[in-house]
Amino acid sequence: MTALSRRNFLKLSAFAALGLAFDLAQPSPDTFHSLGRVTTEYLRVHLRPSKKAKQVAWLGFDNIIKIFDSLLGDEGRVWHEVSNGYVESVEVQPVENRLNPVGVSLPSGGQIGEITVPFTDARRKPEAYAPIIYRLYYGSTFWVRDLMRDSGGQVWYKLYDERLGIYYYALAAHLRLVPANETTPLSPSVTGKRLVVNLQQQRLYAYEGSVEVFSTLISAGRLYLAGDGLTTHSWTPPGQFTIERKRPTRHMGFGEASGSDYELPGVPWVSYFHWKGFSFHGTWWHNDFGRPRSAGCINMLPEDARWLYRWSHPIPLPDQELTTGAGTAVEIIDG
DSSP states (O other), X not given: OOOOOHHHHHHHHHHHHHHHHHHTTOOOGGGOOEEEEEOSSOEEEESSSXXXXXXXXXXXXXXXXXXXXXXXXXXXXXXXXXXXXXXXXXXXXXXXXXOOOOOSOOOTTOEEEEEOSSEEEEESSSXXXXXXXXXXXXXXEEEEEXXXXXXXXXXXXXXXXXXXXXXXXXXXXXXXXXXXXXXXXXXXXXXXXXXXXETTTTEEEEEETTEEEEXXXXXXXXXXXXXXXXXXXXXXXXXXXXXXXXXXXXEEESOOSSSOSOEEEEEEEEEEOXXXXXXXXXXXXXXXXXXXXXXXXXXXXXXXHHHHHHHSSXXXXXXXXXXXXXXXXXXXXXX
């Protein structure tokens, strides 16, 4: 995800227009079963679920598409059936378009809010025509510190950016306030919890003693060639680690309010296990779980990252911006 510079804003506007044109050709709306958001600037639409099949159209970044079916195609990859053909699922984020009742009050320290629409634009002021500072994506999380009404009566949430120490605003209906019972710890008194990440399988396993209680596909660090030019290694280091810090939301990137090519505000359910900042966290910028993709972190679906956040130690409290302490053991194996 990038900050919404003028260049990117014009590019997004062009893609949005294309998306509207594409949508007009779709079948009756009661036949599709889910929505997806395109996470790449150029996504080919093929006549059949195969890269070798004829390209019949293309989709751009942040286009919202209706998905009518999902099936296995070439090389065991999942393809989505869309109105004009088929697209690979790896660059399509599963999304919903849910509006929410507006909270009438907030705890003194604020409350975590979760984006429940494909995307929404955060603005510098609680006004529809205020400058856009970031585009916020489905599944991302933010500290909601206050609510305000604009001159037209619309309600906006005041969001705190803990990295930059600034506030920006998003339409309240686009965020769901996460209740405390959805962040309470899971089996907190159980001893012998541990996590195993298998880099070859690109899979995470959670154990309570010898019992596996959870497993999911992940995307760990991209592969690179070692000095011998023959051996590949992952940017995610193998070894024994411990979860030592947690944040329910984190602005990752260079910490710039605009103009950077790497800004990820609202990364959800972050559990750090390495001094370099490597962590388990939710991911919205791709859907390529099961293959190496990250810069060292363990990318997960947001709902999987929240499960791990709740299950592992140290145990966070709902109003804590940062939780520290010796926690659950992590073993990363390369084979």
